[in-house]
Amino acid sequence: MNPLLQHDQQLLARIGLAQIKARERARQGRQFRLALRFMAPALLLVTALLLLPVLYNIWLSFTQWQLFEGRDEFAGWENYHQLWSSPYFDDALGNTALWVVASVLFPLTAGLGLALLFRQMPGQEWFKSIIFLPRILAPTAVGVMWYYVYAPQGMLNQMLGQFTSMPVETGWLFEEQLVTPAIILTFVWQSCGLVMVLLLLGLAALPRDPLDAARMDGARPWQVFRHITLPLLAPTLLMVVILSVLAGFTVFDLLWVMGANYPQQRTLSLAVFMYFEAFQKNSWAFAAATAVVIGGVVLAVTWLQTLLQARVDRMVR
Amino acid sequence: MIRPALLRFALLAGCLFSTAIQAKEVQLFNDKGFWSAPLQAVANAARTDGISLKISPYANAEQYKTFIQASVASGRTPELFTWWTGASLNTLAATGQLAPLDALWKEMEADGRFQPGVKELFSVGGQPYAVPLQLSRWVVLYDKRVFARLGLKPPSNWAELQTVAARIKAAGQTPFLATTQDGWRGFIWFQELLLRTDPKAYVGLNNGSVAYDSPAVRKVFSIWADMYAKGWFSDPRSNEEINDFVRGKGVMYLFGDWAVGLLGKAGFPLKELGVFILPNAPGVQQPAIIVEGAPIVVSRKGAANPDVMKTLRFWVSNQGAQTWGKASGNYIGNNKIAAPNAIVSQVNAQLAQTRHAMFLRWWEGVPTALQGEMVAEFNRFMLKPDMNTTQNVMQRMQSLNAAYWSKRKKS
Amino acid sequence: MQNLTSQQANWLALPPPASPPRWGKALCGLAIALLWLLPFSYVLLAIFKSTAEYAASPPLSLPEGVSPLLENIRMAWEQGDMAQAMLNSSLYAAVGASLAVLLAAMAAYPLARMQFRHRNLWFLLLFAGTVFPFQMYLIPLFFGFQWAELLDTHLGMCLLYTAICIPFPVLVLRNYMQNLSLEIDQAARLDGASEFTLFWRIILPNLRGPMSAVFLLQFTWIWNDMLFSSVLGNSPDTRSIMNALLVFQGSYAQSGPNIMLTAAVLASLPTLLLFVLLRRQFMQGLRV
Missing domain, CATH: 3.40.190.10 (Periplasmic binding protein-like II)
Structure with a gap:
């Protein structure tokens, strides 16, 4: 054992280790009871209306339950085995992975870029409002709008046609290689306003002193950004990443509307795959297993990020 | 049931907006x-x-x-x-x-x-x-003005159908309107071609006795692909089928007669709308119609x-x-x-004249668990009606079909 | 008491811009903004066309006049049964979003600023509610609502929307609360303020920017939702606006796209209006 630590412990023992521990425990207990009072209403609602359904689905995923047939015998891991062997699962999983990576990467870079661009610009509030605007519209409406942008006789092809002075009739939402990137572009258009706003809110709340001090010391802008702004912004960045991962995993509305005529629509993401299993084939137990996989991964990622955040917090403070 | 009632009472207290259930x-x-x-x-x-x-x-x-x-x-x-x-x-x-x-x-x-x-x-x-x-009955609606201009009359047999389509194509228009709009339409031409060429297989397909890669189905896909190769079908990617008919993107439109009302609403002059039942292929005697x-x-x-x-x-x-x-x-x-419109009364008259066997659509006949996945495969074919896709589509459909029926037998 | 959001942190530590504003950058911004608005053009063209005109012309052609808009609005408003649905959605969104943001802020406060065991687990518990794809909540909620006799009631919908809108603001507000300096707490505590006063008088006023942002987002989320309304509150008396829109459209998209799109634009106006109203609140926190 570390001799210094040993010394500390001896010291602690002399003034009554047990007493200190008890006092600390009592303090934490008081804080906890207080915290519980603050959290109670939210916990109550979330438990009753969200967590119970989640538990119900977890139970469902181990049964053979189908709405009409009402069979609910225990099935063990069978639904999960079936998931792996479904001919659509691999593609759905691959596309979801693509979505998660893309929805973390692109809105973040685009949002940060736009935040930088609009810095100290005349009329910046108007520009920010315009960038944020798509986020306010219903995703289904956004999907319909962009469907016509990508349609064979749509806006994009017309513009490309004028550019190349040749008629272009690419079916952006019909080709296997194009459909996911095309919808991701719409997603970025729709969501980078929110990322921009969250980043700006984080930036606005940064403490002023370290930045000023660094500038006084003659640090170059990039150095300040890299060594001071970025670490201070890390918690906000992590939060944005959590939200993006969640969005990427559960993306549905856009794929539902824009992919409506893509024949392999069920492979566009895990959430779409699950929807088809549940609503079209009525294999609710099987769909529940898919949902558990999605939810489990998201929760794991969130947990990992909370751990990471705790570490970042310690570094910053 | 006291507890739910109590709970509801407690929740309702203070909420002005609850609605009573009407009796x-x-x-x-x-x-x-x-x-x-x-x-x-x-x-x-x-x-x-x-x-x-x-x-x-x-x-x-x-x-x-x-x-x-x-x-x-x-x-x-x-x-x-x-x-x-x-x-x-x-x-x-x-x-x-x-x-x-x-x-x-x-x-x-x-x-x-x-x-x-x-x-x-x-x-x-x-x-x-x-x-x-x-x-409703599934029939071919057509634009009388185009038929009149080209001197065509509704086909009464398979060969005439081919001639009519070829003539329309030669005149620079597209004979048939068919899209994959809303993801469910893919079966429309498949069911019709199968019924016209092999009514027995049409029934057998939906009880598991005929496979999706059987000769009967292969034949349908080869006729269908051949029609695509001749350029007889409109762009399957359109999302505005009804409007496309009004715009003249296809002269003949195989659909349920419930589309008549929609065509009227979209601005098609209904007196210019004609109707015929798709004729049987050579060798098939019994007149039939899909309902x-x-x-x-x-x-x-x-x-x-x-x-x-x-x-x-x-x-x-x-x-x-x-x-x-x-x-x-x-x-x-x-x-x-009285029939609700001229098309329906014409169909009624034709059916009264000749006894037609009635068949349910493929959509209603196929097991519901297979419906969505199968129709997606038909759509996939329509979007890319080449040899490779056709093979692949039939294989995928048969493997889904076989898996479903083998599981049924087990339980 | 200091107001932290008004503190102007120069986060790049760049010198203030040269006195004539940079017009080059502004032009660049203008180009991006125009590009951003381009996808709306199809909608803006379609709502000025009559049904027959829409059917006869290619989707991106210019309308012949602007007069069909009024007729389209009338058709959409009457046939779509939009008045009652707008009222319902206003109730859900206003009650759901404000209650959810308030409760979430209360829950986020101890999660961000108190020390107790398993803090992260408590956070995850709250957050875990929404990690499932939403479609999977329908069946259990349907059975639950049936049991509690909440199907097709305004109360049921308000409760559900409040619950579903809690996790996201908890995540966001917890983050911004962590960023607030701890010194203000200590100062206030020395003055003898209770935890609740501290939360209400000091923390909340400093979070005006994030609070209005999440309120707007949750309001629009509820406003735009059709999934839950379509299974749990589908009667005409409780139907939400987006659900009414889809009922109007029908699964076969039969009324002309021009009227559908007019209805969609009408249904989006209230959230746009709210955004315009909140914009000042909202943008003040964003000025950097």
Whole structure:
């Protein structure tokens, strides 16, 4: 054992280790009871209306339950085995992975870029409002709008046609290689306003002193950004990443509307795959297993990020 | 049940906006939002008979099915609601929650309102469980102006069909309108070509005795692909099929006759609309037609409610059917009244002249668990009708089909 | 008491821009903004066309006049049964979003600023509610609502929307609360303020920017939702606006796209209006 630590412990023992521990425990207990009072209403609602359904689905995923047939015998891991062997699962999983990576990467870079661009610009509030605007519209409406942008006789092809002075009739939402990137572009258009706003809110709340001090010391802008702004912004960045991962995993509305005529629509993401299993084939137990996989991964990622955040917090403070 | 009531009371205290559940009136649950206005017209007409009918539409079929199925699962089946015929009706009837409607059908057929044969479409195992919300026949609608200009007449056999299409193509127009809009349309040409070339296989396909890579199906795909190769079909990627017909993107339109009302609404001059039944291929004798029935069903509890049965009787009465036909353009099989439009009356006349065998659509015939995945494969073919895709489509369909039937046999 | 959001942190530590504003950058911004608005053009063209005109012309052609808009609005408003649905959605969105943001802020406060065991687990518990795809909540909620006799009631919908809108603001507000300096707490505690006063008088006023942002987002989320309304509150008396829109459209998209799109634009106006109203609140926190 570390001799210094040993010394500390001896010291602690002399003034009554047990007493200190008890006092600390009592303090934490008081804080906890207080915290519980603050959290109670939210916990109550979330438990009753969200967590119970989640538990119900977890139970469902181990049964053979189908709405009409009402069979609910225990099935063990069978639904999960079936998931792996479904001919659509691999593609759905691959596309979801693509979505998660893309929805973390692109809105973040685009949002940060736009935040930088609009810095100290005349009329910046108007520009920010315009960038944020798509986020306010219903995703289904956004999907319909962009469907016509990508349609064979749509806006994009017309513009490309004028550019190349040749008629272009690419079916952006019909080709296997194009459909996911095309919808991701719409997603970025729709969501980078929110990322921009969250980043700006984080930036606005940064403490002023370290930045000023660094500038006084003659640090170059990039150095300040890299060594001071970025670490201070890390918690906000992590939060944005959590939200993006969640969005990427559960993306549905856009794929539902824009992919409506893509024949392999069920492979566009895990959430779409699950929807088809549940609503079209009525294999609710099987769909529940898919949902558990999605939810489990998201929760794991969130947990990992909370751990990471705790570490970042310690570094910053 | 004291606890839920107490809980509800506690929750309601202080909430001004709660709505009481209405009694007395009969609700018709459905997923046909687009027919809300015509259905309301029927409800208004029924009011004079002392019937209070409320139309409760749901936004889309999937969520509607969920609502019905969850209600059935918890033993609170709605009293009166619309459903689908074929495999879906079989499953619903198997829950034992539907009321058989033999007595009502006896009345309906006794005075000659409904021809024998219609009942079968709404029956499970010989027992009728529904009345028609609509009954439509799948026919080819065409633009008379183009036919007149090119000196064409509706084809009465397979060879004439080929000539008509070739002539239209040669004149620089597209003969057939067909798209993959909304993801369900892919089966339309497949079912028709299969029925026209091999009616036995058409039946066998849906009970698992004929495979999706059998010679009969191969033949259909080769005819279909050949038609695509000749440029006879419009762009399958369009999302505005009805409007495309108005725009002249295809001269002949194979669809249910319920499309007539929609074409009229979109601005097509209905007097220029013609109709024929797709002719059989050489070697197939029996005249046949594909029909689509949408059923209204009644729960056992609903059948015990005199108001519900009164509503249903009004629906199939001459007055009810007439109001519905006028407002929506839909035919329900009642032959004592004038057909809702010229197309339907022409089809009726043709069917009265020659006896046609009636077949349910592929969509209703195929097991519901296979429906979506299979139709997606048809769509995939339409978007890329080449050799490789065709092979791949047939393989995928047969492997889904085989997996389904082998599992059925096991359990 | 200091107001932290008004503190102007120069986060790049760049010198203030040269006195004539940079017009080059502004032009660049203008180009991006125009590009951003381009996808709306199809909608803006379609709502000025009559049904027959829409059917006869290619989707991106210019309308012949602007007069059909009024007729389209009338058709959409009447046939779509939009008045009652707008009222319902206003109730859900206003009650759901404000209650959810308030409760979430209360829950986020101890999660960000108190020390107790398993803090992260408590956070995850709250957050875990929304990690499932939302479609999977429908069946269990349907059974639950049936049991509690909450199906097709305004109360049921308000409760559900409040619950579903809690996790996201908890995540966001917890983050911004962590960023607030701890010194203000200590100062206030020395003055003898209770935890609740501290939360209400000091923390909340400093979070005006994030609070209005999440309120707007949750309001629009509820406003735009059609899934839950379509299974749990589908009767015409309780139907939400987006659900009414889809019922109107029907699964076969039968009324002309021009009227559908007019209805969609009408249905989006209230959230746009709210955004315009909140913009000042909202943008003040964003000025950097």
